[in-house]
Amino acid sequence: MKYFKLPDLGEGLQEAEIVEWHIAQGDEVSEDQTILSVETAKAIVDLPAPQAGKIVKLFGQPGDIVHVGDPLLEYDAESDDSGTVVGEMSGPSDDNAVQEDDFIIGSAHDDADVPAPVRERSVFSGGTPLKGVQRVMAKNMSRAHAEVVSVSIHDDVDIHAWQSGEDPTMRLVRAIAAACLAEPGLNTWYDGERMAVKQHEHIDLGIAVDTPDGLFVPVLRDIAGRDRADLRKGLNALREAVNTRKIPPEEMRGATITLSNFGTMAGRYANPVIVPPMVAILGAGKIRRQAVATDDGIEAHRVLPLSLSFDHRCVSGGEAARFLAAVMKDLGQP
Amino acid sequence: MSTPVPSSIEKPRYVAPPPLVYIEPSGKSNRDLPAQIDFDWLRQAYQHMSLIRALDKKAVALQRTGQMRTYPSCLGQEAVGIGTGMAMMDADVYVPYYRDQATLYLRGVQLKQILQLWGGDERGHLFDGAAKKDLPICVPIATQLTQAAGAAVALKSKGVKGAVVTSCGDGATSRGDFYEALNVAGLWQLPLVTVINNNQWAISVPRQMQSGTPTLAQKAVAAGIEGIQVDGNDVVAVFDAVNHALQKARSGKGPTLIEAITYRLGDHTTADDATRYRSASEVSDAWQREPIKRLQTWLHDHDAWDATREQSLHGEIKQQIERAVADYLAIEPAPVDDILRYQYADMTPALEQQRTWLLQRHGG
Structure with a gap:
């Protein structure tokens, strides 16, 4: 054959991924x-x-994903074997050889040293293969789960002092920038294999964006070095690019720390997953009103719940707690 | 993201003349063709361009079926390469970049070798014929231009009668190498002809985001040399400009910069998908100006071509391509120690050691 x-x-x-067949079985x-x-x-x-x-x-x-070397079609032929393209079927391809360099959410530019994900045997037949970003998410989450020693700490920050109409996302971006300057240890990459830490000069913030197709994490560059209007413009452009699926892969690579603002939908606290080689992710829950004891008595203040996950292999609890304190200090300001 | 130069900037004082064109996109000519152009010449140009287009299509198909490495299509730019190649003589030296299949073919490089090169086998660069002294294709952007200027210095100092022809894309004209090469060429009056294949796209960067200059040809002005803008889809105009530049260069009258305005109808390479950054309407519009159809119309209108000739040409081309592909696929892979053999005339002890190891491990 x-x-x-x-x-x-x-x-x-x-x-x-197979998009469309232009021929049918039996065609010449x-x-x-x-x-x-x-x-x-x-x-x-x-x-x-x-x-x-x-x-x-x-x-x-x-919709099916095919790997290089997997058969696409079979010709009606006796036995001729004429080379690599139209050749005899060999054994199953080496699945562990799969390397995804593109579209890895938040991955490093050079992640050649990252071990291949653990592959599991299927427990049922059939089913729909994951594709696109869903597939990327599945792989990254498996890898994160297998690799990272994650610890999460939670707290609420009182945002009573905010002006009305304040933009929570931009405040979170600013607060992360301030906290990274206070505790640079969370704005690093960690290579567990070599036990090496790389300190980043710039803060490139991965921002989780939910879409009907799945999770995208575009990267807002240099959040400490740009003014608020420029960052807002940049964020809008990224969101637009994600929503229209025009986002190039390089705009989703190289994040140094991540923000997941799930509170725009629901949820108070979470244990956000750190995608290596990053070492920290901050989650922001839904803003709510809460009774707060002040010098003048009980008042209803708005509070923003925060969840910080960090990789305890290279970040200490002290560093993480000081980081969270810096985030809260910045968010607490008017 | 960079932004186009605002239209409010002051108009430059230098105003370029309109591009040279003999055969219009419609296939009509509004002026007499140059004296040395006759029906035979035009039919030859037509046949060469048709062959290169067929080769190009086949190379892409070979890549899509795993029988070719990354390949840069020259679809739509055949007139630039063929017009240049037809103006060159054996004594000239050609310094090509990666989209110059057409000129290489006219320099005597076999179709099989062109496929071999893009199949990842450097032995395809063992050029013969006029191309024997030509340089290998250059993949880094614009570095060939300074090398070409160097080759022109050599010709001049040796008193050789030929000239150096080199080419680059529109994106390359933003590189330092481009200006450096042009500068010495103007200063030392080198026998150098630089042809810009302005196909409007430097991968995904469009021409208007590449440079604020109204024409690329006028970059010659600052170097003190002649700059000519031609319709790069008119093989006659390309030939005429290159021929003029070569005659000038060969008689010691200095360098020329030629901007050939064309359009990249295909992707940048087989690793690119141009639909992601340019509109279908722009491409279909560009197809109205492509080089082969207009020459065919001209030949038809002058009773110099007909359906029978067309059919037999296609038969010949098909055979030629089939033979080239079969020859290409039959090439034995390069020996494993080729990776070490081309760095020194005599291998160093360290390389010799590696060579022994390689041959033991992977066989000779």
Whole structure:
């Protein structure tokens, strides 16, 4: 039998998602006729038939993820084996060789040393394969769970002093910047394999954005070095790019610390997950009114609940608590 | 993100003349063609461009089926390469960049070798014929330009009659190397012809975000050399400008910068997806100006071409491409120690040790 297997369509891309078949089982195809469209991390690519012949089988449906070397289709042929593309089926491809360099949320620019994720055997057959950002999320979360020693601390900050109409997200961005300056140890990357810490000069904040397709984490660059209007503009542009799916992969790489502002929906506290090589993530819950004892008696103040997770392998409880205190000090200001 | 230069800036004092064109996008010509251009020449140009387009299409298909590495398509820019190549003589030296398949072919590089190069096999660079003294294709942006200026210095100091032709994209004209090469070329009056393939896109950066200059050709003015802007989709205009520049260079009258205005109808390379940053309407508009169709129309209108000739040309091209692909796929992989063999005339002891290890591990 002759198979056409998925080639590397970019420069080191390892997988692609089937978008559309342009032929059906049983079709006679001519050489270079477009047979299939697939989407890689970089592009939607039309694949031509490597040779003429009758197609007896198509592997995979639209939405399926195929790895380089996996069969795409089977030609009706006796035995000819004519090379790497249209060749005999070999054993299953080495799944552990899979490396995702693109679209890894918050990943480092150079994460070649990161061990491959632990792969589990399937416990049921069928089901829908995860795709796109959902798939990226699944991989990153597994890796984070396997690697990071995460500790979370929680507190409420009194934001009674805020002007009306204050923008909580921008205040959180500012507070994280202030806290990173106070405790730079949380604005670092940690490589557990080499036990090496890299201190960042700039603070590049990953901001979790929820979309119908799944979680995106675009990166707001240099939050300590830009003014508020510029940051707001930058954040809006990132959100817009995410919502229209025009965000380039490099805009989602290289975050040094993360903010998850889940309180815009619901929830008070969480144990946010740190995506390595980052070492900290701050979660912000829903703002609520609470009875507060003041010198003048009981007052209803608005409070913002905070959840800070840190990687205890390289960040001490003291550093984390001082970081949280710095966040709260900044948020408590008018 | 960078932004286009605001339109409010003061108009520059230098106003470039309109680009040179003989055969308009419609296939009509509004002026007499240069004297040395006859039907045979035009038919040849047409055949060369058609062949290169077919090769280009096949190379992309080979990449999509895993039989070719990353490949930079020259779709739509065939007239730039063919017009340049047809103006060159054997005595000239060519210093190409990565989108110069068409000129390389006219320099005598076999189609098989062009595929071999992009198949990741550097032995494709063992050029023969006129190309024997040409330089390998240059992938880093603009570095070929200073090398070309150096080659022009060599020709001049040796008193060789030829000239150096080099080319680059519109993006390369923003690099320091571009200005450095132009500067010495003007200062030392080098026999150097620089052809800019202005295909409007430097990967995803459009021409208007590349430079504030109204034309790229006028960058020549500051270097004190002649700058010419041509319709890069008109093979006659490209030929005429390069021919003029070469005659000038060969007779010691100095360098020329030529901006050939064309359009990259394909992706930057097979690792790119241009639909992510440019509109379908812009591309379909550009197809109206592409180089092959307009020449075909001209030839038809002058009874110099017909359906029979077209059909037989396509048959020939198909055979040529099939042969080139078969020859390319039959090439034995390079020996593993090639990776070490080209750095020194005599291998150092350390390299020799590595070579022994490599051969033991991966076989000779």
